[in-house]
Structure formats: C-alpha cells, structure tokens
Amino acid sequence: MTESSGVLICGELAGGKPSSITYELLGAGRRLADALGEKLNALLIGDGIGDVAGELIAWGADTVYVADDPLLKDYQPEPYAAAIKKACQKTSPEVLLLGQTSVGRDLAPRLAFALGTGLAMDCIELTVDPATRLVTLVRPVYGGNALAAFLCEKTRPQMATVRAKAMSPVEPDGSRKGEVVKLEVQVDAASIRVRYVETVKQEAEGIRLEEAAVVVSGGRGMGGAENFAMLEALAKTLKGAVGGSRPACDSGWLPSTQQVGLTGKIVAPDLYIAVGISGSSQHLAGCSGSKHVVAINKDPEANIFKVAEFGVIGDYKQALPALIKKCGELVAG
Ligand SMILES: Cc1cc2nc3c(=O)[nH]c(=O)nc-3n(C[C@H](O)[C@H](O)[C@H](O)COP(=O)(O)OP(=O)(O)OC[C@H]3O[C@@H](n4cnc5c(N)ncnc54)[C@H](O)[C@@H]3O)c2cc1C
Structure with a gap:
C-alpha cells in the first residue's frame, strides 16, 4: 500500500457557485480529517472558477485544488475523472469523498476502478477509528430497511459517495487560513467519448x-x-x-x-x-x-x-x- 494522507473531497459547482453538497462534503471531510489528524483538501473542477475556490477555506478546506479549463466547463466523465485522478496523484488521499449526485454517481465507480480501490456509495454516516485509521462507511440497504457498514481495509483511498443532506456543513470561519493551488490537468479533447449536448432546466415555481x-x-x-x-x-x-x-x-x-x-x-x-x-x-x-x-x-x-x-x-x-x-x-x- 502506498503512503497516503489527508482527506480529499470533490466539490461540485452549479451556476459557478459551490452547490450544497460541496459544503456537506467539506463538513464530513473536516470531521474525518480532524479525527485522523490530517489535512482536508478540496477539488473544484470547471471553467473560470475564480474566487469561489478561496471561499471553501472558511468552510473547512486547508487546500483547495482548482482544475480550470474551458473543456471542463460542463460535466463530462473522462476529463473530470482525469482531473480527480490527478488530484489523487498529487495528494495521495487516505479518504476520497464525492457527492451521491448525478455527477458523483457516474464518476465514483469509474474512479474506484481506475484507482484500484473499494467504494461504498450513498453513505449516510462516516466514522473513523483513529487507531486503525479505517473509516466505517455506512449506507442503507434492502430498500432502506437495514444499514450496512463497510470497511476498505487493504486499498487506498477509502472511497465513498455521500448522500445529499446526510452530512452537516461546519460553521464557516472567515479567519481560517489555507491555500488555493492550480491543478495542471492536460485535457485531451480526443479522449472525450461522451459529448455534452445541453442542460435542460426544469422550471419550478416557488421554493425547491x-x-x-x-x-x-x-x-x-x-x-x-x-x-x-x-x-x-x-x-x-x-x-x-x-x-x-x-x-x-x-x-x-x-x-x-x-x-x-x-x-x-x-x-x-x-x-x-x-x-x-x-x-x-x-x-x-x-x-x-x-x-x-x-x-x-x-x-x-x-x-x-x-x-x-x-x-x-x-x-x-x-x-x-x-x-x-x-x-x-x-x-x-
Ligand atoms: C424499492 C422501493 C422504493 C420505494 N421508494 C419510495 C419512495 O421513494 N418514496 C415513497 O414514498 N415510497 C417508496 N416506495 C413505496 C413504499 O414502499 C410505500 O408503498 C409507500 O411509501 C406508501 O405510500 P403512502 O404512505 O402514500 O401510501 P399507503 O401506505 O397506502 O398509506 C396511506 C395512508 O393514508 C392514510 N389515510 C387514508 N385516508 C386518510 C384520510 N382521509 N385522512 C388521513 N389519513 C388517511 C392511511 O391510514 C394510510 O396510513 C418504494 C418501494 C420500493 C419497493
């Protein structure tokens, strides 16, 4: 097993702003990182990300990696997976968290395969044993009638997708210090096998x-x-x-x-x-x-x-x- 350290969360952007799952992942990641005595790294992927990356520091990130490229403007599995893989090569995370969103659901299995590690999807609880450094990944099974707990004992990162609203964000603290680091990702247009066509927004009245x-x-x-x-x-x-x-x-x-x-x-x-x-x-x-x-x-x-x-x-x-x-x-x- 290679030396791994820290927790990496993959945030998501919606309309240029971090979506709520990003703050929830930061909350979950911060608690795990503190229990392990490690750093919390966050990754944002997109085009023209700008100042929002730095804002994640107040929400618990120590370092925010930014993969910024016109080819990363809209979600496409191959370049997004390549960006996360690059962030993993750079940080060798002990724990890797994504959201159980349409993007996370698509990306996580590809990444787990590419990284040669195990994955528990749709987790609603994550706890860590600082002695063994193993994260207990808890997810509902049998149509929600039971909860199953998984351990990823032999490979790293320990990988999970996290259900929306299952984790609470930390209280933002504007005085927290951290850094934003540009992640160089060579996006190869020829490698993109799925073509993004358009996003159709469902019109909804009132509060979501x-x-x-x-x-x-x-x-x-x-x-x-x-x-x-x-x-x-x-x-x-x-x-x-x-x-x-x-x-x-x-x-x-x-x-x-x-x-x-x-x-x-x-x-x-x-x-x-x-x-x-x-x-x-x-x-x-x-x-x-x-x-x-x-x-x-x-x-x-x-x-x-x-x-x-x-x-x-x-x-x-x-x-x-x-x-x-x-x-x-x-x-x-
Ligand atoms: C794999 C799987 C996934 C599922 N996913 C979902 C899901 O996401 N969401 C979901 O909701 N279900 C889901 N279901 C279905 C679920 O099992 C239940 O069948 C469903 O939740 C029941 O819906 P209900 O409570 O509206 O209806 P019922 O169970 O039929 O209950 C109706 C209730 O209304 C009460 N009632 C009737 N008339 C009145 C009245 N006049 N005033 C007050 N009370 C009244 C009755 O006493 C009864 O308790 C899923 C099932 C499976 C197998």
Whole structure:
C-alpha cells in the first residue's frame, strides 16, 4: 500500500457557485480529517472558477485544488475523472469523498476502478477509528430497511459517495487560513467519448423541495390530485414546499420530481408534515433527517406516528382546514 494522507473531497459547482453538497462534503471531510489528524483538501473542477475556490477555506478546506479549463466547463466523465485522478496523484488521499449526485454517481465507480480501490456509495454516516485509521462507511440497504457498514481495509483511498443532506456543513470561519493551488490537468479533447449536448432546466415555481425549511407532503390517503390544493395552501402559509409519497406521484397527483423517499428526493427540513402517509421505510429514508415531523393519519397504528413528534389521528379533511387557519393566524402575528 502506498503512503497516503489527508482527506480529499470533490466539490461540485452549479451556476459557478459551490452547490450544497460541496459544503456537506467539506463538513464530513473536516470531521474525518480532524479525527485522523490530517489535512482536508478540496477539488473544484470547471471553467473560470475564480474566487469561489478561496471561499471553501472558511468552510473547512486547508487546500483547495482548482482544475480550470474551458473543456471542463460542463460535466463530462473522462476529463473530470482525469482531473480527480490527478488530484489523487498529487495528494495521495487516505479518504476520497464525492457527492451521491448525478455527477458523483457516474464518476465514483469509474474512479474506484481506475484507482484500484473499494467504494461504498450513498453513505449516510462516516466514522473513523483513529487507531486503525479505517473509516466505517455506512449506507442503507434492502430498500432502506437495514444499514450496512463497510470497511476498505487493504486499498487506498477509502472511497465513498455521500448522500445529499446526510452530512452537516461546519460553521464557516472567515479567519481560517489555507491555500488555493492550480491543478495542471492536460485535457485531451480526443479522449472525450461522451459529448455534452445541453442542460435542460426544469422550471419550478416557488421554493425547491430540497431547500425548503418546511415540507408538506401528501400520500395515497389524500385520495386525489384535487385535494393537494389544501397542502399547497398550508405550504404557502408556512413558506414551504409540497412533496409526496411514491403512490401520490405515481398516480400523477404531483410531479415525480416532488417524490420524497428512497427513490425520490432526500429532504431535511425544520418541519415535515406528512398527510395521509403511512410511513413506509422507503418514504422515511427521504425525510428521517427532518428536525420535527408532524403526521395526520386516520390510522392510529400507522408507522408514521413512530417518528412523528406531534400527530393528529383523524381524517385530514377535518384536520387540515383548522391547521391552515391556525398557522395563518400565527404567521400573521
Ligand atoms: C424499492 C422501493 C422504493 C420505494 N421508494 C419510495 C419512495 O421513494 N418514496 C415513497 O414514498 N415510497 C417508496 N416506495 C413505496 C413504499 O414502499 C410505500 O408503498 C409507500 O411509501 C406508501 O405510500 P403512502 O404512505 O402514500 O401510501 P399507503 O401506505 O397506502 O398509506 C396511506 C395512508 O393514508 C392514510 N389515510 C387514508 N385516508 C386518510 C384520510 N382521509 N385522512 C388521513 N389519513 C388517511 C392511511 O391510514 C394510510 O396510513 C418504494 C418501494 C420500493 C419497493
């Protein structure tokens, strides 16, 4: 095994700014680096990255490597993998973290193969034993019904992708010192086998589900698309977003982009209100990081009540109008 040291995280940019997963990876990476007594290196890949690289130091990075090239403007697997490989050659990381995003999901297996190391994807917990220097990589398995812990004992880096919202960023500290280092990557246009065509942005009204502080979700118990107007009214009052369970989305009551759960979005709002949702493990996999859960369900035995802090046992058609009214009064002060 070659000598390896430090933790390397691969940040992501969206519209020229670090996306939320970058701060989450920095948080996870900082905690691991501190436990190992090592440096935290971050890598940003793009074109015309500019000052945002230096900003990552306040968020926990000791050194920010920047791979900046017009050919790296949009995500393409070959040159991005080459840039990360180069950063690995330069830093020989003990731990390498990427986001469980569309980019990370595509890149991580290629990189693990290229680096000859093991990989655990979609991790929600990372802990390190400073004595053995092994990171326990924890990820949900069997549709979220169990958690499996993995160790990468023989090869380096110990590699993982990290689920969005599973890790918290550190408090930014503007007085932290660090450096930004340009990473020379020879991008060979001829090596690019996948051609970037275009990014199609989905138009969304209001607050994005993943960023909302309040999420009001409806399930099969809502009974039809027309009843979601009540959830929208509550979400609007609380400046939140509307989500739903898989059956609600599969029934076309709301777009599939609003699905919460194992095969949908992971949300971690301050308040999650589940209406007519039974609380299957697959649904909870997407909202168990919420600070407070409130449930409205007519079945007192519904699993959702096991995770809800407050609940109404009853028909949502009776409970919701009163809740919307009361919330409206409280918000109005
Ligand atoms: C591999 C896999 C991945 C999956 N991924 C996801 C996922 O990402 N997200 C997801 O949500 N599911 C997912 N599922 C589906 C999951 O297993 C459940 O089937 C689903 O979450 C159930 O949705 P639900 O709670 O809306 O419906 P149900 O389980 O049918 O629950 C409806 C609830 O509404 C209540 N209710 C009915 N009428 C009323 C009323 N008038 N007032 C109040 N309460 C009422 C009922 O008591 C019941 O508890 C996945 C399944 C698999 C196998």
